Amino acid sequence: MRIVLAVLLFVLQSLWLSAAYADVKGVRLWHAPESSRLVFDLNQASEHKIFTLSSPDRLVIDIYGARLNASMDDLPMKTGPVKKIRSGMRNKTDLRIVLDLAHKVDPKSFQLKPNKKYGHRLVVDLYHQVKVPQGKITPLKISKPVFEVKDTLKNKRDIIVAIDAGHGGEDPGAIGHGGVREKKVVLAIAKKLEKLLKKEKGFKPYLVRKGDYYIGLRDRTKHARKANADLFISIHADAFSSPKASGGSVFALSQKSATSEAARWLADKENASDLIGGVGGLSLDDKEDLLAGVLLDLSMTASLSISLELGGKVLGSMGKIGRLHKRHVEQAGFAVLKSPDIPSVLVETGFLSNPSEARKLKGSNYQNKMAKAIFKGIKGYFQTSPPVGTYLASIKGGSNKKSNTITRYTISAGDTLSVIAQRHATSMAKLKSLNGLKSSSIRVGQVIKVPAS
Ligand SMILES: [Zn+2]
Known part of the structure; x- marks a missing residue:
């Protein structure tokens, strides 16, 4: 009996002790272009308070009934607003963390409950009020003629592809065979795909x-909408409990999720107003709710059918470089695929839990092949079905016409004969002879003949 009591007392005591103090077991800091995120790993939930102080700018984080049991020495502070991070105890019970800041920030804090990867967390997001240089900055190159051509090429715009590398920062994604991390693999593939699209005219x-x-996840689709994307492609790598699972797959949104998402968007006024200019340029604000619902549904249905067709092309070219997990485009309710107005696909490039696929996906060689396969699928789709008003649409239409077809062009401010010639894939001399011009001077409003491209 005595022993039982002693054990009980010991258990109670240790429970009381662990309840009395929250341990900060780890501190992590991540930098994004518009914010930095500070994460405290805790062994239990704990109340906290944050406030800022100025001259000099500081952010104070008080975590009640907590103590620091982790090092903050190796946090990345070369970029971002945090210059220095200090800690101390307050009232003998509370942990105070002080950030010395390079400039003012808008702080937001919240707690996260344990999930598969992490325990209790306190997250402090520092939104930059001024632009902070993130690593190397490449100066904006404006070469004048090209800029002018782009500017006046209103009816021949590029197809914008938003490439989303899954996960990142404190979310490593799948951790595969040999410790390979999904977030790293997919960012590498995304960057290679970016390079390929950059080189391709019309994209x-x-x-x-x-x-x-x-x-x-919702912010990823918001970024894509802001960029006026014609396509959103999210890149991932799978993991499964069995190391045998292998092969790539492509996902589009499921019909059921699409329908409920349309309803959700409609219900959410803020999001619906976000869509202005999105649904074929139609504003949902000045339409009846019912009509808005129909438009949204149509848009979602159109997006989905493009997603499925394009996904099929991507899957087809992926099948040429490696195994496929499924031979058809799968459909699921992934949050990143839920843009009603942007065709969206999610590519699982392979299984990191499969030793041989993990080895391949880690290497630059296979990453290049994968990026190329995805690129081919995207290009293949848009070559046959280019969006109206794009460069690809213009060359598709042009290839059916005789090359000596003539159309008329009205000179607008800033036009020069050489730019017009460039734009219509002809020479200044040809334009002059076509129009009987003696010099290359033109005036605004003048109508000239140009070869139809
Ligand atoms: Zn993933």
């Missing part, structure tokens, strides 16, 4: 995640 890539930081 313009937009990398959603550019480095090792986390972006919320």
